[in-house]
Amino acid sequence: MLNIQSIDSWITTPKANPQADLRLFCFPYAGGSSIIFRRWLDKVPGNIEICPIELPGRGTKIKLAPLNKLELIVEALALQIQPYLDKPFAFFGHSMGGLISFELVRLLRKKYSMMPNHLFISARCAPQIPNSEPPIHALPESDFIAELRRYNGTPEAVLENQELMQLFMPILRADFAVLESYIYHPAPPLECPISVFGALEDHKVSVEKLEAWREQTNSYFSLDMLSGDHFFINDSYPLLIEKISEKVKK
Secondary structure (H helix, E strand, C coil): CCCHHHCCCCECCCCCCCCCCEEEEEECCCCCCHHHHHHHCCCCCCCEEEEEECCCCCHHHCCCCCCCCHHHHHHHHHHHCHHHCCCCEEEEEECHHHHHHHHHHHHHHHHHCCCCCEEEEECCCCCCCCCCCCCCCCCCHHHHHHHHHHHCCCCHHHHCCHHHHHHHHHHHHHHHHHHHCCCCCCCCCECCCEEEEEECCCCCCCHHHHHHHHHHECCCEEEEEECCCCCCHHHHHHHHHHHHHHHHCC
8 A cells, every 4th residue: 555645745846837827737658757848848838837747766756666556656646736736737648647647637536526627648549448569567677678679768878778777677667567557447538628649650559549538528629640759749849838838728
C-alpha cells in the first residue's frame, strides 16, 4: 500500500504565474521527467501556468522508488493535486502521460466531482483499445535494451552508457509495467472536451486508435495530426502549445 503522506508533492511549478487564468498540468511519457516541459515555459501565453508532473524515480524525485502500477500513481496524484485546483485547469499527457491524465480525470470525477476544462492527449491510443504488443518490462537486460532501441525514444548515447542505463533501467521497467498491466474499466464518458494529437510517422499509434478517444467524451472532440514520429513532442512543442492555447479559449 502506498503511503501518501510520506510523498513529497509531484506537482511542480517551475515558473509560478499567480495571474494565470488556467493551470495546465503536463504528464511525461515513459522514462520522461518534468524537464520535457521546461521549454514550454517561455512559449505559453501569460494566462496559462505550466505545472509539469515529476513522477517518482526521476528529476527532483530521483530518490523515490518508481511505481509500476497506474492505480498507485493516480491515487497519489489525486490527493496531491487538490491544492492546485482552486482555479480552472487542464491536463496534457503524452503517451504514458496521456493514460495517467485520463485515469486521473476519472478518479477526480468519481471522488471529488471535479473536472478539468480540457483534456489533451498526445500519441496515446484510446484506453478501451487492448494493448496488442507483447510485454517487455521483465525481459532480460539485453533484450529490454533492444526493445527500447526499437521504440526510438531513448537516445543511443544513453543506451550505450552502462552507468546511465543502470540509473534509467528501473524507471523504464516500471513505466512499461504501468502500461502493460493496465486494465481498462468502462465508465460513462467525460463531460470535458478531449483534444487528441498524433504524428503522421508514428507507426505505433494509428489515426484509428487516436480517433477512438471520441468515445470517451460527451463534449467537444478534436484530432490533429502533426509531422514527426511517436516523440514529435520534442520538436513540435511550439505548435502544440499554439493549438492548446487556441482550444482552451473556446
